[in-house]
Amino acid sequence: MVKLIRKLAVLGGIGVATALTDGGHFETVPTYPTPESSGTGWEVAFQKATDAVAKLNLTQKVALTTGATMGLSCNGNISPIEEIGFSGYCLADGPVSVRIADLATVFPAGLTAAATWDRDLIYQRGKALGAEFRGKGAQVHLGPASGALGRHPLGGRNWESFSVDPFLTGVAMDFSIRGIQEMGVQTSAKHFIGNEQETQRSNTFTEDGLEVAALSSNIDDRTMHELYLWPFADAVRAGVASVMCSYNRVNQTYVCENSKILNGLLKDELGFQGYVVSDWFATHSGVASAAAGLDMTMPGAMNSAATAIFPTPSYFGGNLTAAVLNGTLTEEKVNDMARRVLTPYFYLKQDEDFPSIDPSTGFVFARTYNYPDIYLTGAGMDPNNPPPARDVRANHADIVRKVAAAGTVLLKNTNNVLPLGKPKNVGVFGNGAADVAQGLTFTGDDSGPWGPNIGALSVGGGSGAGRHTRLISPLFALRGRIEDYGGRVQYLLDNHMMVEDDFTSIYPTPEVCLVFLKTWAREGTDRLSFENDWNSTVVVENVARRCNNTIVVTHSGGVNTMPWADNENVTAILAAHYPGQENGYSISDVLFGEVNPSGRLPYTIPKKESDYDFPIVNITGDAARVSAAWQADFTEGQFIDYRHFDARNITPQYEFGFGLSYTTFEMGSNATFERKCAGISPLPPRTNGTHPGGNPALWKEIGSVTVTVRNTGDLAGAQVVQLYMAFPQDSVPEGTPVSVLRGFEKVSLRPGEAKSVTLPLRRRDVSFWNVVAQDWEIPSGDFEFRMGFSSRDIKTTVTSSFVV
Known part of the structure; x- marks a missing residue:
């Protein structure tokens, strides 16, 4: 361990941001005081918030920072204050849907959106989500997520976020936030930060009452900046209203009371002007958390025994009031917290005709989780008179269908077996093809480690899920399409039968066999296997042995191994991720060629499990009772996913970045580089004040790379032009990746059409984090800018330097 830590120090891991404990783990250096908000970028709203706070007494100001316990209509609430015209906050899950509501759309997962590599579609998805939250009366959308980033391929919540790459995730955060907030709904970027596994993500209690601390993600300074903090900078730059601190510890301290993380990185370095809200029950202290930068505790109570009618004490609330009165905490600190909470309310004009909360959501919540009627009556509702639900879906099914199809990645297509023509005899196999046997509203909470047995997956489980009003299964969509032209559909949906090699009901042998596999992922647990669930490999092998035109479709919450990928009878493979409620229609559109697949992988698919070597920390037995044992040392630094494979x-x-199309593309061999600035200094110029996203100089374009791409096939299609950058290796610290994504653009082309594509480079993109200077530095020497169609399919390279 000592040698490993010394090596990490050489990588630039310690600097002034972290120290080492006696046990050899990183430890956060305290950072105080909290930078006061200045309202930069939100000046008018900030002044309104300042004026409003001046009218409040201490108890009212503290109420703005303290959840009003868990209600039935919202996941969290801040009580209204009539004196200042504040209608209160309804905070609602989640990243893909107004989670516990009727007549709401279930959108594709963040992972699926990232697989589109399409800024406009990501923005349109966000805008539609924002419209539905507004329609239901929820001021705060608890998303989007850029953590878990995906350090662990088996992480249970990887699907909620976008990509394992910080650049791609940062772009998706930016466009999602702008889309949602355009509709007047606040966003909450989560889970900040280092929440890379679900196992022991939070403190737990043993049967005999012993508290065991949450896992500590031990992250060096440079890795934090260049990997995990990167997409949150994009979020702050985009104007995110709030940031949700996560359950875990970072460098031994709980994130929601970690002053280096909240005061230092988020509010000072990134210039965040909004409020920090805790994940639910992630607060572990009152004054210490407030001083460290936490502005709002949710759901308000200390523990999960709280309900709308049985409140329990809060770490904030009366405790903060008492702390001010006895001099432990200054009232000006509480004023800053309250200003931060109110500023987004005025900035997004939520004080102007924002819809009321849909009263039906309380009934939906109670009935979904079988709450007794006392919960409804305690919240002022009549259990025998549920109000009608407010329908907020509009035409959003069309957006779901487009995003899901565009996020489907064609991985294999032997002899162009896809798109399908009009096969007369089609076989549909696998338990991922059918309607969900448990019905549309299953919560997934009691589905075991593999989710429901029979039924299509649209999203994963936990607070990031959605409640379906409709869910189109692949079998439903395919039967409608195939039977419409006179074709025949045979099917087997029970994986156990196929594992037992029982295909007696299938005759004659289909011309094409479509196998639908699935992988369940959810909050609270991590995945158990790289392979798809429900004996997927045996299912594929047994179908392929009978059918020499077997096409496999996976609906998965993350990375899978595909041991059957090279089987010659497996002629095509599509990774369709979690597609949302239009599952069957979107995959049918791709299979039959109404949509030319243009998705690209936002992660790497390994040949075998051992290609990844980042195991989930999972301690069992008596050792699991020791808090100090729960340590995740991020000793790989930046080398995760493709960076790991390259190194x-x-x-x-x-x-x-890989993905096929039904057409073909070529890229010109002569990329050109244009420098936008002369005389660039290694370190950015200093700046006064705070600026959302950090030093504005980091966001300035200082160069660009241009290439030409042409559609050389017979069909219209879209290609993703990707820019990977290699730092000058002689002038950067050890631990620098071989190549990193620094630009992309999806380009639609007609047959024979060519377009010139220019990808900009900002100072931030060509800098590394100097742990001594505590700043972003452009190294001297020649950079390689590698243009291609994936991280390994590089077509042309151009070199240039910035600093002489």
């Missing part, structure tokens, strides 16, 4: 020279099954 170890491992050949993947399918690389990051």
Whole structure:
């Protein structure tokens, strides 16, 4: 361990941001005081918030920072204050839907949106989500997520976020936030930060009452900045209203009371002007958390025994009031917290005709989780008279269908078996093809480690899920399409039968066999296997042995191994991720060629499980009772996913950024570089004041790379032009990745059409985090800018330097 830590120090891991404990783990250096908000970028709203706070007494100001316990209509609430015209906050899950509501759309997962590599579609998805939250009367959308980033391929919540790459995730955060907030709904960027596994993500209690601390994610300074903090900078730059601090510890301290993380990185370095809200029950202290930068505790109570009618004490509330009165906490600190809470309310004009909360959501919540009627009556509702639900879906099914199809990645297409023509005899196999046997409203909470047995997956489980008003299964969509032209559909949906090799009901042998596999992922647990669930490999092998035109579709919450990928009878493979409620229609559109697949992998698919070597920390037995044992040392630094594969020279099954099309493309061999600035200094110029996103100089375009791409096939299609950058290796610290994504653009082309594509480079993109200077530095020497169609399919390279 000592040698490992010394090596990490050489990587630039310690600096002034972290120290080492006696046990050899990183420890956060305290950072005080909290930078006061200045309202930069939100000046008018900030002044309104300042004026409003001046009219409040201490108890009212503290109420703005303290959840009003868990209600039935919202996941969290801040009580209204009539004196200042504040209608209160309804905070609602989640990243893909107004989670516990009727007549709301279930959108594709963040992972699926990232697989589109399409800024406009990501924005349109966000805008539609914002419209539905507004329609239901929820001021705060608890999303989007950029953590978990995806350090662990088996992380249970990877699907809620976008990509394992910080650049791609940062772009998705930016466009999602702008889309949602355009509709007047606040966003909450989460989970900040280092929440990379679900196992022991939070403190737990043993049967005999012993408290065991949450896992500590031990992250060095440079890795924090260049990997995990990167997409949150994009979120702050985009104007995110709030940031949700996560359950875990970072460098031994709980994030929601970690002054280096909240005061230092978020509010000072990134210039965040909004409020920090805790994840639910992630607060562990009152004054200490407030001083460290926490502005709002949710759901308000200390523990999960709280309900709308049985409140329990809060770490904030009366405790903060008492702390001010006895001099432990200054009232000006509470004033800053309250200003931060109110500023987004005025900035997004939520004081102007914002819809009331849909009263039906309380009934939906109670009935979904079988709450007794006392919960409804305690909240002032009549259990025998549920109000009608407010329908907020509009035409959003169309957006779901487009995003899901665009996020489907074609991985294999032997002899162009896809798109399908009009096969007369089609076989549909696998328990991922059918309607969910448990019905539309299953919560997934009691589905075990693999989710429901029979039924299509649209999203994963937990607070990031959605409640379906409709869910189109692949079998439903395919039967409608195939039977419409006179074709025949045979099917087997029970994986156990196929594992037992029982295909007696299938005759004659289908011309094409479509196998639908699935992988369940959810909050609270991590995945158990890289392979798809429900004996997927045996299912594929047994179908393919009978059918020499077997097409496999996976609906998955993350990375899978595909041991059957090279089977010659498996002629095509599509990774369709979690597609949302239009599951069947979107995959049918791709299979039959109404949509030319243009998705690209936002992660790397390995040939075998051992290609990844970042195991989930999972301690069992008596050792699990020791808090100090729960440590995750991020000793790999920045080398996760494709950066790891590149550094170890491992050949993947399918690389990051990979994806096929029904047409073909070529890229010109002569990329050109244009420098936008002369006389660039290694370190950015100093700036006064705070600026959302950090030093404005980091966001200035200082160069660009241009290439030409042409559609050389017979069909219209879209290609993703990708820019990977290699730092000058002689002038950067050890631990710098071989190549990193620094630009992309999706380009639609007609047959024979060519377009010139220019990808900008900002100072931030060509800098590394100097842990001594505590700033972003552009190294001297020649950079390589590698243009291509994936991380390993590089077509042309151009070199240039910035600093002489």
